[in-house]
Amino acid sequence: MSQASFQGVLAPVLTPFRPDYEINSEAFLTHCRWLLDQGADGLAVFGTTSEANSLGLDERVDLLDYLIDNGITPDRLMPGTGTCALTDTVRLTRHAVDHGCGGVLVLPPFYYKGVSDDGLYASYAEIIERVGSDALKLYLYHIPPIAQVGISLDLIGRLLATYPDTIAGLKDSSGDWKNTLAILNEYPELATFCGSERFLLDTLRNGGAGTITASGNVNPAGIKKVYDNWEGAEAESLQAGITKLRVCFEGRPLLSALKAIAADFYSDSNWSIMRPPLRALENDDARAIVKELAEMGFRMGDTDRNA
Amino acid sequence: MSQASFQGVLAPVLTPFRPDYEINSEAFLTHCRWLLDQGADGLAVFGTTSEANSLGLDERVDLLDYLIDNGITPDRLMPGTGTCALTDTVRLTRHAVDHGCGGVLVLPPFYYKGVSDDGLYASYAEIIERVGSDALKLYLYHIPPIAQVGISLDLIGRLLATYPDTIAGLKDSSGDWKNTLAILNEYPELATFCGSERFLLDTLRNGGAGTITASGNVNPAGIKKVYDNWEGAEAESLQAGITKLRVCFEGRPLLSALKAIAADFYSDSNWSIMRPPLRALENDDARAIVKELAEMGFRMGDTDRNA
Numbered sequence: 048m049s050q051a052s053f054q055g056v057l058a059p060v061l062t063p064f065r066p067d068y069e070i071n072s073e074a075f076l077t078h079c080r081w082l083l084d085q086g087a088d089g090l091a092v093f094g095t096t097s098e099a100n101s102l103g104l105d106e107r108v109d110l111l112d113y114l115i116d117n118g119i120t121p122d123r124l125m126p127g128t129g130t131c132a133l134t135d136t137v138r139l140t141r142h143a144v145d146h147g148c149g150g151v152l153v154l155p156p157f158y159y160k161g162v163s164d165d166g167l168y169a170s171y172a173e174i175i176e177r178v179g180s181d182a183l184k185l186y187l188y189h190i191p192p193i194a195q196v197g198i199s200l201d202l203i204g205r206l207l208a209t210y211p212d213t214i215a216g217l218k219d220s221s222g223d224w225k226n227t228l229a230i231l232n233e234y235p236e237l238a239t240f241c242g243s244e245r246f247l248l249d250t251l252r253n254g255g256a257g258t259i260t261a262s263g264n265v266n267p268a269g270i271k272k273v274y275d276n277w278e279g280a281e282a283e284s285l286q287a288g289i290t291k292l293r294v295c296f297e298g299r300p301l302l303s304a305l306k307a308i309a310a311d312f313y314s315d316s317n318w319s320i321m322r323p324p325l326r327a328l329e330n331d332d333a334r335a336i337v338k339e340l341a342e343m344g345f346r347m348g349d350t351d352r353n354a
Numbered sequence: 355m356s357q358a359s360f361q362g363v364l365a366p367v368l369t370p371f372r373p374d375y376e377i378n379s380e381a382f383l384t385h386c387r388w389l390l391d392q393g394a395d396g397l398a399v400f401g402t403t404s405e406a407n408s409l410g411l412d413e414r415v416d417l418l419d420y421l422i423d424n425g426i427t428p429d430r431l432m433p434g435t436g437t438c439a440l441t442d443t444v445r446l447t448r449h450a451v452d453h454g455c456g457g458v459l460v461l462p463p464f465y466y467k468g469v470s471d472d473g474l475y476a477s478y479a480e481i482i483e484r485v486g487s488d489a490l491k492l493y494l495y496h497i498p499p500i501a502q503v504g505i506s507l508d509l510i511g512r513l514l515a516t517y518p519d520t521i522a523g524l525k526d527s528s529g530d531w532k533n534t535l536a537i538l539n540e541y542p543e544l545a546t547f548c549g550s551e552r553f554l555l556d557t558l559r560n561g562g563a564g565t566i567t568a569s570g571n572v573n574p575a576g577i578k579k580v581y582d583n584w585e586g587a588e589a590e591s592l593q594a595g596i597t598k599l600r601v602c603f604e605g606r607p608l609l610s611a612l613k614a615i616a617a618d619f620y621s622d623s624n625w626s627i628m629r630p631p632l633r634a635l636e637n638d639d640a641r642a643i644v645k646e647l648a649e650m651g652f653r654m655g656d657t658d659r660n661a
Contacts, residue, residue: 068480095466100438101438101439101440101465101466102439102441103445104442130438132407132409133410133630134413135410135411155631156630156631157465158407158501159500159631160499160500160502162632162633166630166633167630167631169630170630170631173375173630193467194465195467323463323474323476323477324462324463324469324474324476324477325469325473326469326472
C-alpha cells in the first residue's frame with residue numbers, strides 16, 4: 048500500500064447543474080475547494096454520486112481541464128474514467144494521466160451482463176496497454192448493485208499479478224463487508240477503500256486505505272475525524288456518529304438527498320437539480336431531510352458540531 | 355403505423371474487428387451490403403448485437419459516415435444512439451438525423467438502476483427537444499435482460515401523447531411475448547418490432563411491424579420469407595423453421611455464435627473476434643455450431659436451402 052497514491056477520505060464530488068441540465072462548472076469548482084478545505088484527502092470526481100454516467104465524454108474532459116486550470120492540484124484528483132466502451136475509457140484515462148492525476152477510478156464495462164472474468168481481464172489489460180504509461184495508477188471500481196458487472200477476488204489477483212505497479216487500489220461499493228474483508232485479507236498490497244463510511248473503522252483496522260463515500264460530500268470533516276483517530280479511544284463513538292448520519296441519508300434516494308443538503312448549504316435551489324434519468328427530491332422531502340439532520344445535530348459545514 | 359419509417363426484417367449488424375480490436379470498416383460495409391442483398395429491410399447498426407456499447411462515440415460517428423459515404427442509403431439505416439449520458443445520446447442522434455437516417459433506436463440511460471418513469475420520460479423528452487428536428491423518428495429500445503432499465507407501457511403512452519410524430523416505434527427484446535402483445539394491443543399506431551424472430555408471426559398477426567433480430571445477421575432471407583408470407587398457408591411451417599434455428603443459436607453465447615458463423619461464411623477467422631469484455635468462442639465450439647447447423651440444413655447465405 049506504500050505505492051498507493053491516495054489514502055484517507057475521498058469524496059465522489061456531486062455535479063451541480065443549471066435549470067437546462069448543463070453543468071455549473073463554477074459551483075462545481077467551489078464545492079471541490081470546500082471539500083479540500085474541510086480535509087478531504089482527494090476528489091473522486093466523476094463517480095456514481097457525481098452523476099458522471101449521465102455526463103458526456105467531452106463534458107468530462109472539459110470539466111477536468113477546468114478544475115486543473117483553476118488550481119485544483121491534479122495529484123488530489125481521482126477521476127472516474129470507466130465507460131462501457133474500451134476506446135472511450137482509454138480516451139478519458141489517458142486524458143487524466145496526461146494531466147498528472149493521482150489516479151483513476153475505473154468501472155468495468157457495464158452494458159453487457161454475465162460477462163466472464165476473462166473478458167473483464169482483457170478489458171482492463173487493454174486499457175492499461177493502450178494508455179501505456181508508468182504514471183497510470185488504476186483503482187478498480189466494484190459496485191455491483193448499480194453496475195451489475197462486478198470485480199471478483201480472482202480477477203483482482205490476476206490483474207495485480209500482471210500489473211503490480213499500475214493496479215493501485217480498489218473501491219468496494221458492494222455494501223458487503225465480507226467481500227471488503229476478503230479483499231483486505233487477500234491483497235494487503237492494494238489500497239482498498241470502502242464505498243460507505245459505515246465500514247471505515249473496520250476497513251482501517253484491517254489494513255485498508257480509507258473510504259470514497261457519497262456522504263463525504265456533506266460530512267467530510269466528520270468522516271475525516273474517524274480516519275484521523277482510528278487508533279484512539281474515541282474511535283468507536285466517532286464511527287457510531289457517522290454511521291448514524293449515513294443511515295439517515297440512506298433512508299432517502301441518496302444522491303438526491305445529498306444534493307438537497309448542498310442546496311440548503313449553498314443557499315442555491317438549483318443545486319438540487321439532477322440530470323435525467325435521476326430526479327431531484329420534491330421540495331417537501333428536501334426540507335424534511337435538512338430538518339431531520341438539524342434535529343440530529345448535523346449541519347453541513349458546521350465542522351465543530353459534526354466532527 | 356403508416357407514419358413509421360421501417361417495417362419488415364432488420365438486422366442489428368455485427369461489427370467485425372481486427373486482431374487489435376479496431377473496427378474492420380471494410381468488412382462491416384461488405385456485411386451491410388450482403389444483408390440488403392439478402393432482403394433485409396433495414397440495418398439497425400450499433401445495436402446490442404453490434405457490440406455497439408463497446409464502441410466509442412467517435413467510432414460510431416466515423417463508421418456511420420463511412421457507410422453512407424460508401425453508398426448505403428441513409429433511409430435504410432436505424433443506428434442505435436442511446437447511451438448512459440444525455441449529451442452523448444443527443445450528439446449521436448443529431449448526427450444520424452443530419453445524415454437523413456430513417457430512424458434511430460434509443461436505449462434508455464442504463465447505468466443508474468431503479469430509476470422512475472418520470473426520470474426516463476425526462477430523458478427521452480430532453481433528447482427530442484435538444485435534437486429539435488421533425489426528421490427525427492425515434493424507436494424505443496426495450497431490452498431489460500441486458501440494460502436492466504426498461505420502458506413501461508405507461509411510459510410509452512406518455513411519450514406518444516407528447517411526441518406522436520417523433521415516437522415512431524419500439525423494439526421489444528424483453529423475450530416476454532405477453533409484454534409485446536400488450537404493446538401491440540395498446541399502441542397500434544406504434545411500429546412494434548419483436549427482438550427475436552421466434553415471435554415474428556405472432557407479432558405480424560397482431561399488427562406489428564416486423565422484427566429486429568440478432569440472427570437476421572446470418573439468416574435474413576429465411577426470416578424475410580416469414581414476413582413476406584405471413585398471411586399464406588405456409589406461414590406456420592416457415593415460422594417453425596426459423597424458430598428451430600433460433601433455438602440452436604441460443605444454445606450458445608448468441609453474439610459469439612453469430613460471429614463464428616460469419617467467420618465461416620466469409621472465410622475470415624478474424625470475423626470471430628469480439629471486443630472485450632465479450633469473448634470469441636473457442637475454435638472447437640465455433641466449428642461445432644457450424645457443423646450442427648449444417649446438419650440441420652442451414653448454411654449462411656444459402657438462400658434456397660434456408661428460406
